[in-house]
Amino acid sequence: MTLLRLPEPYDFELSTERFRAFGPDLVNLWHEGGVHRVVGSRELRIEAAPGGVDVEPLDEETEPVARAVIGADFELDPFYEWADTDEALHELVPRLAGFRPPLAPDPYETIVSAITAQQVSLFAAFAIRNRMVERFGERGVHAYAFPSRERMAAAREEQLTELGFSRRKAEYVLGVARAELELEALRNLPDEEVKATLTSLRGLGEWTADWFLARHLARPRAWPAGDLGLVKAVSAFYFGGGKLSIGEVRAFGERFDPFQNLTAHYLLTGYRTAPRA
Known part of the structure; x- marks a missing residue:
């Protein structure tokens, strides 16, 4: 090795x-x-x-x-230096020292994973995605390749619903596969243009576009305010568990500029692995 x-x-x-x-x-x-x-x-x-x-x-x-x-x-040192001045992160970051958020290398994979996770638990989303991967992906020695856009463009809606996708989500997955859009070219666009392009596709909202920016393009200011897990994490670490709207979480993200992406990942991971009482 x-x-x-x-x-x-x-x-x-x-x-x-x-x-x-x-x-x-x-x-x-x-x-x-x-x-x-x-x-x-x-x-x-x-x-x-x-x-x-x-x-x-x-x-x-x-x-x-x-x-x-x-x-x-990801450049962690500038984030760590800045986080030391934040009321919650200065305690959380040392507990998660050395955490580097994993990225999805493939843009279609990123979008399909986000579609799969819409309005279901991540346990359910991973199970459904795994069934799709087994059905349409190529197997290696142990892992599977994520199915290509070309392979999915030829799939039928009922093949996906048989795997646990809702009819609407099946339409979205196939729609993106068949769209006349060069997903790799999104890498060259600024954040707001990426979001505008993605949200023009049926079934892709701001939440999906934010995660595309965060987990595929690694954009530093990506802040998926509509993510329920992030809403809960922000509430737990900064508001004593009080109820927050998506708009409030989006506005609150400005305080983390220009480290919104890393902050989101650290808050989510910290909340999941060691939630504040």
């Missing part, structure tokens, strides 16, 4: 916790202490190592995927 170096601190177990927290993730599969993901015709393995992570195989094709999966390009 080849070492991919990361700045200290780095906590591999905590950073990959999402791949285990809601049941198995067949696309980012936790297996014998490492994460497996299919890249092209090969299966990538990432595991903890002194100074970073060991990756096999590591080359031009697999390195960008590995870096995304481990959140390698």
Whole structure:
């Protein structure tokens, strides 16, 4: 295996916790202490190592995927320095030191995962997504490749409803697959244009667009205010558990500028792994 170096601190177990927290993730599969993901015709393995992570195989094709999966390009030091001045983060961040939010390397995968998670628990969303991956994805040694847009564009609505998708969500998944939109090109647009483009597609609202910015493009100011988990986390850490509207959470996010994305991930992970009493 080849070492991919990361700045200290780095906590591999905590950073990959999402791949285990809601049941198995067949696309980012936790297996014998490492994460497996299919890249092209090969299966990538990432595991903890002194100074970073060991990756096999590591080359031009697999390195960008590995870096995304481990959140390698997040700059934590400026965030940590700033967070020390925040009433909640100055206590939370040391408990989560070395946490790097994992990213989804593929834009279609990001959107479908968000659609799947609309208005259901993440346990249910992961289960439904896994059934889709088993049905339409290619299997590697252990993990599965997320189904391509081309494969899904040829699928039928009833094939998805048989897997647990609502009819409406099935329409959305297939609609994005068939849309005349170059998803990779969104990387070159500013945040608001990305959101406007995505929300022009049927079934994609601001919540989905915010998570696309956060978990695929790693935009620093992405703030998924409509996420129920984030609403609960903000309430717990800053408002003593009081009820908040999405609008209030969106406005509150301005105080974290320009670290909204990292703040959201730290609050969500902190709330899930060690919620405030």
